[in-house]
Amino acid sequence: MKELTRKEEQVLLAIWHLRRDAYLITIREQVRKFTGTTYSVGTIFAPLDRLERNGFVTSYYQANRRFDSKKPIKFYKLTDRGLQALEELREIQAAMWREFRFAAEERP
Numbered sequence: 477m478k479e480l481t482r483k484e485e486q487v488l489l490a491i492w493h494l495r496r497d498a499y500l501i502t503i504r505e506q507v508r509k510f511t512g513t514t515y516s517v518g519t520i521f522a523p524l525d526r527l528e529r530n531g532f533v534t535s536y537y538q539a540n541r542r543f544d545s546k547k548p549i550k551f552y553k554l555t556d557r558g559l560q561a562l563e564e565l566r567e568i569q570a571a572m573w574r575e576f577r578f579a580a581e582e583r584p
Contacts, residue, residue, distance in 0.1 A: 478530060478561075480532075480561060480565065481523060483519070483520075483522075483523045484523040484526065484527055484532075485562075485565055486507050486510070486511065486523075487503060487507065487520060487523050487524050487527060488527065488532060488533070488554065488558055488561065488562055489510070489562065490502075490503045490506035490507050490510070491503060491533060491552050491553065491554055491558075492554055492559075492562065493506055494506055496551070496553075497551075498551060498552045498553065499549050499550060499551045499552065500517060500520060500521060500524065500550070501517075503520055503524065503552070504517060504520045507520065524552065527558070528552070531555055531557050531558075532554070532555060532557055532558035532561055533552045533553065533554055533555060533558050534552070534553055534555050535550050535551060535552050535553075536550075536551055536553075537549065537550055537551070538551055
């Protein structure tokens with residue numbers, strides 16, 4: 477698996493949570509919901525663009541169901557590769573955190 481950045485991971489997870497409602501603004505809001513940090517649109521778009529170029533997500537244009545817009549909006553969905561990457565990330569993180577217990581005497 478290609479190494480993913482933390483922001484790419486957050487964007488993939490946001491798309492997974494949003495399902496059919498994943499477009500740039502809702503992805504940004506989902507990341508804010510989970511991290512508590514409001515990122516600029518560009519900060520979300522850059523990893524989203526990389527994820528699409530590398531085959532982790534795909535996009536399509538559609539009219540937005542939430543408001544009238546004359547211009548279609550670019551929606552995103554996970555590919556099989558994107559889903560596999562999330563599963564691998566979850567397994568790697570679970571293995572790395574296994575047996576972790578914070579205790580002052582165990583600090584390196």
